[in-house]
Amino acid sequence: MAALAATKLADGLIDPKLVLAWLLNAIGAPGFLIGILVPVREAGSLLPQLALARHIERRRIRKPFWAGGSAIQGMAALGIAAAAIALPGTAAGWVILGLLAVLAVARAACSSSYKDILARTVPKGRRGSVSGTAGTIGAGGVLVFALCLGADILPRTTGSISVVIAFAGLLWIGAAFIFLRLDEPEADPDPDSDFQLEELVKPLQQDDEFRTYIGTRALMISTALAPPFLVMLGGQSSETGVANLGMLMLASSIAAITSSYIWGRFSDRSSRKTLMTSGALCAAVLGLAAALGGLGDNPISSWVLASLLFLAQLAYQGARAGRKTHLTDMDTHGHTSLYTALSNSMIGVLLLCGGAFGWLADAFGPALVLAVLASMAGAGAVLGARLSEVQDDPS
Structure with a gap:
């Protein structure tokens, strides 16, 4: 629950529909790059899952897939923050889009392994509560972020939003270390799972x-x-x-x-x-x-x-x-x-x-x-x- 809550908060802080779109607009990136942020994020996080599932089902312990995906998302977020600060508008836009694609594929590894790990570590009757509670915690953090923006406690500048995105990256990296501590029972591997x-x-x-x-x-x-x-x-x-x-x-x-x-x-x-x-x-x-x-x-x-x-x-x-x-x-x-x-x-x-x-x-x-x-x-x-x-x- 702690690992999932951290990643849900990170997701909200780097939301492509709102935060990244605002950031690219603020740094002067071309409008067409802003328009394809969400398709890149959604397609990148869903379409690679069949290929990833092949490798997951061959492993007895599968939590490294989730932890690795979370860590890569964190590093990509840190790169997005650095690009927004250090690069000019168009160049920053292309780098951010590329890093978002990396982040999305890493997210696919988390999604492909998550339900399988959840099913073997948490009994029925509690699985929805784990996800729901983590979602509530993550949404609470995003709410604080939104309130700070609305009340001008957090300035709406490229630098401050980049810092928030970097913080999201650290949350993903921290979640990876937390998840590795999970006591995951060994699964029955399927070495012939070629799909x-x-x-x-x-x-x-x-x-x-x-x-x-x-x-x-x-x-x-x-x-x-x-x-x-x-x-x-x-x-x-x-x-x-x-x-x-x-x-x-x-x-x-x-x-x-x-x-x-x-x-x-x-x-x-x-x-x-x-x-x-x-x-x-x-x-x-x-x-x-x-x-x-x-x-x-x-x-x-x-x-x-x-x-x-x-x-x-x-x-x-x-x-x-x-x-x-x-x-x-x-x-x-x-x-x-x-x-x-x-x-x-x-x-x-x-x-x-x-x-x-x-x-x-x-x-x-x-x-x-x-x-x-x-x-x-x-x-x-x-x-x-x-x-x-x-x-x-x-x-």
Whole structure:
């Protein structure tokens, strides 16, 4: 829990959607570099997991993969901070983007090994609580950061933000040392785990529960894609433009703090119902936002926008907790790493395709995109009802 909390705080302090985008803009990096920060981070952290899972399943002790990934993320963050201070705008932008790609691939090693290690070190009924509590601690630290920015306690300068990013790097390195102290039982290695095409498609061909899980998770990516389009609804108003950065961070942090532990406990009881509930909440919030956006040309007030963001982030936290706990607790036939890597790789491709929503918003406005995302979330809640109550299995 301590290691996970440190990395979650580091994630928030170097958030590509907010912190790195602001930093690149402040140092004068080209706009197209800012636009591809999030795709690089998301694709880099999901797509390599199948290859990494091959090596993980061949090892009896797997915590070095997580610890190594965390340490590399820390060093990449330190490099990002140094580049922002020492290099001119365009050069710094390219270096930061490259280091973000390194950070994302290292994150993939952590993600590929985490659920497998969690399943062998923490019993059912407590796994969601571990993740939820760590999420709450991390979100609390990000909230303090957002409050300091909003109150001008922390100056919004390139130097101060770079120091914060360097601190995030130290958190990742510290988490690596903490995780190495974990008492991990030896796993049964699979030296022949080559994950050829036939092996990769077996879960999709033979496991109906996994197919339903993939479909539900694919529809629930709407919870992750929605926030930028919510912000776009108020984009014509000066008070919800650049100045809204602090409110966005506060809304996101408060939502995580107030809900991560609750969603974690709920998912320990029923990850299926957690996914259904979060999907329904997301559909309602995004549907309301789409309706407000289609009423006329009047901009949405900053408080209404912040409220919508808060509720959307509540739904995101629920979807995140539910899908993680469900995959950990479902029967993966001894191949948790393979199932995790396969599902993450498929979702990574879909997230890249999600860039098309940006074109749709430019052509027809964010209200239409939010309506589509609301429909996806609602469909995810309906499909989630077909999942099994995996927590009822005492294994």
